[in-house]
Amino acid sequence: MDHAAETREFLTSRRANISPQQAGLPALGNRRVPGLRRAEVAQLAGISVEYYARLERGNLAGVSGQVLDALARALRLSEDDRAHLDDLARIAGPGRRRHAAATVRPNVQRLLDSMACPTFVVNRCGDVLASNVLGRALYAPMIEAARGAVPNHGRFVFLDPRSHQFWVDWDRAADAIVALLHTQAGRDPYNKDLTDLIGELSTRSDEFRTRWARHDVLRHHQGPKLIHHPVVGDLHLTYESLDLPADDLILIAYGTQPGSDSEDALRLLASWTTDHDPRPAHDHRA
Incomplete structure (x- = not known):
């Protein structure tokens, strides 16, 4: 950049x-x-x-x-x-470059696996580097769209038509992805993977190019997410994001309101994962 x-x-x-x-x-x-x-x-x-x-x-x-x-x-x-x-x-100024971890440490993966809610670790490009079983079930359409590669939020939103069904408010999801990528480009303009991703999306998506020109920025915090899952239907979720400063990665956990239909739907999704675990092909853990 x-x-x-x-x-x-x-x-x-x-x-x-x-x-x-x-x-x-x-x-x-x-x-x-x-x-x-x-x-x-x-x-x-x-x-x-x-x-x-x-x-x-x-x-x-x-x-x-x-x-x-x-x-x-x-x-x-x-x-x-x-x-x-x-x-x-x-x-x-003379500040140092950031160097994010390319993989998730075993201790972090054990933390994900111990959590009862859908949980993921992403890098600053929006690559999903790790998740727990319920997280993989929630993001099954994105994982399937990646066809064995590392799932990426931006590629899924802008390059795969299934994202329009998955994200109920697609425009809001698209705005957020672009604003997050703009933020990361400001933090680390020499990140080749990030620069390549922005170039790819700018070349292949008019929707991305239009939003990129706005220069909106956003940082991971917390908020609502409305997802239409192909197995359990609409899910009204909230998310919290936590920085993992030792690795320059981000942990994102989803939750629901207690007693809500979405809480019941997540329980149903958890039972579905017993027979269906869409583990990405790049994940070679036992």
Whole structure:
């Protein structure tokens, strides 16, 4: 990923999202572009126009935390947007590259296997590196779509038509995947696997390209998920994500409301796994 271009396009897109009225500024004269002008952002942030122009050209090297705070206030950045800006600034400086684990440690796999809810470990590309039995049952359509390769959320959503049945709100799922990939590209722009994935999806999917151009970002936290499973039907789930900092991986666990139809459906899915365990071909564990 071109770090300077990503920085420029991110800041430009956020500037375009704010009207002068929203920023408390008078809207004077003809405006050739949407949102704020560079000079207005600089005024709101308390920095010179020349300095802001340098930042927006992609040169964040040496920028202070105070300036980043001021930019975040001027551009009304969300929490996820601000974290993305911090990542862009870190990469511009002498910070070290991130090196994620390529496989899941046995202790982590034992943790997954001990959990009664569908649980997965993914890397920053959205590859599903490990799961427990119930997790594999839940993601059976994605695993089958991968045809023996490592299942990947982005490829499933944008390149396999089955995803439109699996994700009840497909647009929301697609928006989230792209925003998550944008976030990871800001964290680790030199990750070749991530860059290759983004290139592949941009080439093969108009839906992906359109969303990528928005420069939306999102970090794994928690929230609802609505899935239509081919065996047990609709599942209203919630998820929690936890960072595994030793490996730079993410653990994601799904749950349901106690006493709900979805809880009953998960129990049914658990019983189905007794005879059907869609273990990916790349998983050679005994």
